[in-house]
Amino acid sequence: MKPVAALFGRRARLRWLHLIIGGALLMPYFLVGTVLVGMAGGGEQLFSSLSSQLVAFALALPMAAATGFFALVRPLCVAAARALCGVPPALLADGPARTRQARMRTAGWFTLHLALGGIVSGATLALPPFAVAVAGLPFFAGLRDTGLLDGSRVLREPWVLALAPFAGLAMLVALALAAAAAGEVLARRAPVLLGPTPEDRLAAAERRAADLAVRNRLARELHDSVGHALSAVTLQAGAARRVLDRDPEFVREVLTAIEETTRRTVGELDSVLGLLRQDGEPDDEGAAYGPGLDALGGLLAHCGVPVAYEREGGPEDPGAMQPVVSREAYRIVQEGLSNALRHGGDASCPVRLLIAVRERELEVVMENPLGERPAVTRPGGGRGLRGIAERAVLLGGRAEARPVDGVWRLTARLPLTVPGTDGVREGRR
Incomplete structure (x- = not known):
């Protein structure tokens, strides 16, 4: 039961929600990055090109880091980390980031949160429908002819159809593992990046x-x-x-x-x-x-x-x-x-x-x-x-x-x- 609780328990669900919030916060920066990539590449195949989206994602992170330097970002991040990451309140700092070191740490946390949140959020939106489609291959002939799975001859092989439900379930478990791992990374880094600096302690x-x-x-x-x-x-x-x-x-x-x-x-x-x-x-x-x-x-x-x-x-x-x-x-x-x-x-x-x-x-x-x-x-x-x-x-x-x-x-x-x-x-x- 412990492995199940680690993946789908209350703490895991709250951390998953925290990551999705990070992905939502990343969207404005991602859209600005997308516009910049489109302006540089003429706007052709912008959303269908994986490389273009990765470049837009990379451009979004420095903009998010710049936002993290604002003093009031830290209390917002601390409130979210206390409520959703399961971090003991005493390990996190109170009040706005006043010093340069505190602002740099907050910017690092904000960037990490939005980066992991963007990845997990994208996977949460895209992977479950794909996993359900793969798991349904043996039971629905129409799925084997869709553009999503490219109805090739290999999809009609009996051993592929027999393993398809397990493959779909493995994808969902892998998504839960990835979300739990990303949530654990944030929980472990929160005291370091959002905790009191030496100046705060003084x-x-x-x-x-x-x-x-x-x-x-x-x-x-x-x-x-x-x-x-x-x-x-x-x-x-x-x-x-x-x-x-x-x-x-x-x-x-x-x-x-x-x-x-x-x-x-x-x-x-x-x-x-x-x-x-x-x-x-x-x-x-x-x-x-x-x-x-x-x-x-x-x-x-x-x-x-x-x-x-x-x-x-x-x-x-x-x-x-x-x-x-x-x-x-x-x-x-x-x-x-x-x-x-x-x-x-x-x-x-x-x-x-x-x-x-x-x-x-x-x-x-x-x-x-x-x-x-x-x-x-x-x-x-x-x-x-x-x-x-x-x-x-x-x-x-x-x-x-x-x-x-x-x-x-x-x-x-x-x-x-x-x-x-x-x-x-x-x-x-």
């Missing part, structure tokens, strides 16, 4: 890298803004619950801090989610991606831990530096405060924060007491320090965090100037 890799960078950037923004707010609110709410009956004034201050924290975080969250609703890049980088160092006062006032803040060098206005540097420094401070809330030691000891503007870099140093108990790692947690390192590296800086002399020290150094942009769009890098 472009796809760049798109995947850009998409991944955008996802990572959004994940960092959500982690730092929402994660910090939830940590602060959770700890402040717990502290308020423990002294609710003893110190109403403290509880009132805590609730105010929670209100300010959540209000600020809702604004940051709306800004980050706004990136998902935009088709293009935002115009205002600072507003689009989050606050900068100019908003540091509000963060420190309601972060949930006391902070001893020092500033060295640089302009009086923290927002005067390059927006991307200011923004990333703010996020690093925010994540450092979140870590101090979750894993710090004595809550009465303030977190030390130093922001120093050097000649070419911005240095952020944060220190908080180490906790007496090991920090409990949350399921799926542990992304904060990695996010800090990613932010620093994307700007061309560096960051490290480790215990030093009984305190946990976070140090980040960022370049003051990011070449070529007023703000980093990581997804475009």
